[in-house]
Amino acid sequence: MKDVKSYVEKWDDEASIYDKKFYNNPISLYMRRINLKLLTDYFEEKHSLLDLGCGTGDEAIVLAKRGHDITAIDISPAMIEIAKKKAEKFGVKDNIDFKTLSIEDLESVKGQKFDGIYSSLGPLNCIKNLNAIIHNMYNLLDENGYLIASVMNRRCMSEFFYYIAKNRFKKARRRLGREKLVVEIGTQSNQIACRFYDVFEFYKLFTDTFKLVEIFSFPIILPPPFSRNYSKIFKRARLVLEKVDEFLTKLPIINLFGDQILGIFQKK
Numbered sequence: 001m002k003d004v005k006s007y008v009e010k011w012d013d014e015a016s017i018y019d020k021k022f023y024n025n026p027i028s029l030y031m032r033r034i035n036l037k038l039l040t041d042y043f044e045e046k047h048s049l050l051d052l053g054c055g056t057g058d059e060a061i062v063l064a065k066r067g068h069d070i071t072a073i074d075i076s077p078a079m080i081e082i083a084k085k086k087a088e089k090f091g092v093k094d095n096i097d098f099k100t101l102s103i104e105d106l107e108s109v110k111g112q113k114f115d116g117i118y119s120s121l122g123p124l125n126c127i128k129n130l131n132a133i134i135h136n137m138y139n140l141l142d143e144n145g146y147l148i149a150s151v152m153n154r155r156c157m158s159e160f161f162y163y164i165a166k167n168r169f170k171k172a173r174r175r176l177g178r179e180k181l182v183v184e185i186g187t188q189s190n191q192i193a194c195r196f197y198d199v200f201e202f203y204k205l206f207t208d209t210f211k212l213v214e215i216f217s218f219p220i221i222l223p224p225p226f227s228r229n230y231s232k233i234f235k236r237a238r239l240v241l242e243k244v245d246e247f248l249t250k251l252p253i254i255n256l257f258g259d260q261i262l263g264i265f266q267k268k
């Protein structure tokens, strides 16, 4: 059947269920915790920050509460609408400038400089030609600022073994190809094409203009976020597993095979 919904409509659909799904999923919450810890470690003082693909605004809100001024963009008007309401509820609406804008149209923010830029949990996987927008990020970033980006990893060990254990061999290999992969967002009827990267491919995209500060992937041994059984494990056992996972992200080689790659870069 012909796909009649536009790309933006699919994300708008997802907006209405995004927070509910996220907060009911302990793996997503773990990923948010790790990601936010890194953002708050790198963006310590009061900064001006640019959030690329902010979704319903959770990270922008946490960072605004810590005194940062944020510009947060997302292609989906419905995501931005929810994010604005949440920012108002948490008393930080004046600290966040939400804009409905595609990361692919970043030139329209030109002239501004940010102390830091971040993009969390996958918006950059949706960009057709990521290489083409890296120079825009470069131009928008202050000299000593950090660019912190997470993208879905092409070499995700937990997903591979999850599907192998279920005898779904084709699915197990789904991320390994270099071509774009059609993935579901939210419901089966909403599918979009994403480009997955491995750690070296992702790093190489930035090497002309940025120097690498740190790169690793996470979570390593936790099941992939879509698996339902993890929430059934006792909370205390989950906390132990998460501690082990956090430790594994520090181990070379092993830390190349998690679900999300997290790269921290600075301008050369």
Ligand SMILES: C[S@@+](CC[C@H](N)C(=O)[O-])C[C@H]1O[C@@H](n2cnc3c(N)ncnc32)[C@H](O)[C@@H]1O
Pocket: 011, 052, 053, 054, 055, 056, 058, 059, 073, 074, 075, 076, 079, 101, 102, 103, 104, 119, 120, 121, 122, 123, 126, 127
């Ligand atoms: C998986 S969500 C991540 C949201 C948020 N960063 C978070 O950590 O919860 C992906 C977000 O990227 C947004 N997005 C997808 N393509 C985009 C684009 N080209 N420009 C801006 N935002 C985009 C979607 O609307 C969605 O809100």
